[in-house]
Amino acid sequence: MIQHTKISSKHHSHSTSRSRQEQPALSQLPAQSRIFVESYDLPQSYNTTYLTLLVRDPHWIHAYWEISSSSIEEMRNTLGAEFDRSAYTLRMYDVTNVNFNGHNANQWFDLDFAPHTNNWYVNIWCDNVSYCGEIGMRTPEGRFFAFARSNAVTTPRVSASDRSEMIWMDIKEHKAQPFVYTASRAQRIQKALANAKGFPKGKESGRKIYLTEDDIRAYYANLFPILKRLRGKRLKNM
Numbered sequence: 001m002i003q004h005t006k007i008s009s010k011h012h013s014h015s016t017s018r019s020r021q022e023q024p025a026l027s028q029l030p031a032q033s034r035i036f037v038e039s040y041d042l043p044q045s046y047n048t049t050y051l052t053l054l055v056r057d058p059h060w061i062h063a064y065w066e067i068s069s070s071s072i073e074e075m076r077n078t079l080g081a082e083f084d085r086s087a088y089t090l091r092m093y094d095v096t097n098v099n100f101n102g103h104n105a106n107q108w109f110d111l112d113f114a115p116h117t118n119n120w121y122v123n124i125w126c127d128n129v130s131y132c133g134e135i136g137m138r139t140p141e142g143r144f145f146a147f148a149r150s151n152a153v154t155t156p157r158v159s160a161s162d163r164s165e166m167i168w169m170d171i172k173e174h175k176a177q178p179f180v181y182t183a184s185r186a187q188r189i190q191k192a193l194a195n196a197k198g199f200p201k202g203k204e205s206g207r208k209i210y211l212t213e214d215d216i217r218a219y220y221a222n223l224f225p226i227l228k229r230l231r232g233k234r235l236k237n238m
Contacts, residue, residue, distance in 0.1 A: 045066055045068075046066065047068045047069065047070075048066055048068055049065075049066060049067050049068045049071040049147050049148050050065060050066055050148050051063065051064075051065040051090075051133055051134065051135045051147075051148045051149065051150040052064055052065065052150055052151060053131065053132070053133055053150045053151055053152075053153045054153070055153050055154070055155050055156070056121070057155070057156070058124075058127035058128070058155050058156050058157065058158045059123060059124050059125070059127060059155070059158075060121055060122065060123060060124065061092075061121075061122045061124060061131060061153060061155065062119065062120075062121055062122075063090060063092075063119060063120050063121075063122055063133055063150070064118060064119035064120075065090075065118060065119070065135050065148070065150075066118060067135065067147050067148075071147050071148075075137055075145060075147065078145060079137065079139065079145065082139050082140070083137070085139070085140050086137040086138060086139045086140070087112045087137065087138050088112065088113050088114070088115055088117070088135075088136075088137060089110050089111065089112050089113070089135070089136055089137060089138040089144065090110070090111040090112075090113060090120055090122075090133060090134075090135055091108055091109075091110050091111075091133060091134045091135075091136065091138075091144060091146075092108060092109055092110075092111070092122055092131055092132075092133050093105035093107075093108045093131060093132045093133065093134070094106040094107045094108065094129060094130070094131060095130050095131065095132045095152055096129045096130045096154075097130075098130075100132055100152065102149075105132075110138065112138075124155060127155055127156065127157050127158040128154070128155060128156065128157045128158075129154070129155055130152055130153065130154045130155075131152065131153055131154075131155075132149065132150055132151070132152040132153075133149070133150040134146040134147075134148065134149045134150065135147045135148055167211070167219075168208075170210075177210055177211075178210070178211045178216060
């Protein structure tokens with residue numbers, strides 16, 4: 001037989017009241033136990049001047065920036081009457097394999113934007129290149145005055161690198177000497193078949209060809225034609 005026990009409403013309300021009294025007030029809880037939920041809007045600007053580049057893919061770079069009111073006033077004082085006739089400009093520099101100093105870019109191009117624009121997706125023609133940017137104003141005569149310069153970014157390759165060579169190095173008595181390891185065509189085919197079909201690998205045979213400093217310079221000059229041109233210019237100035 002099941003017995004039902006009736007709880008009086010008086011006893012129930014007394015228990016509830018006591019349990020509420022036993023609960024500590026929110027202000028008495030430790031700081032780490034408090035939960036704050038705040039709702040606020042991010043500011044439209046931080047009144048600073050900067051330019052940042054982000055790589056999206058091999059052919060696109062996202063540029064975003066801010067120009068403070070104080071920077072605009074300084075530029076207005078610098079340009080004088082030319083200010084109102086000058087264009088807000090994003091200048092993109094190709095700095096691939098260049099220690100950029102503001103004047104030695106491989107090439108550059110301009111993108112004009114409206115005064116209140118704060119970002120732009122820049123289309124790059126080539127993959128695997130490095131770019132740096134500046135935001136500024138370009139006068140009708142073509143003079144460019146920069147507000148700020150960005151970070152440098154490098155876009156990825158569209159496809160895998162076609163380079164397959166490897167340069168090794170011997171370390172003997174604290175002296176390093178680079179070399180390349182050569183093998184015959186038959187040995188390369190045999191190794192490729194072994195890797196593809198899971199055949200046991202035999203001993204790799206070949207010979208080392210040690211490289212001189214001139215060899216290394218010629219190698220990188222051919223790999224990066226820009227370095228070859230820079231080296232030629234520096235030799236003429238010596």
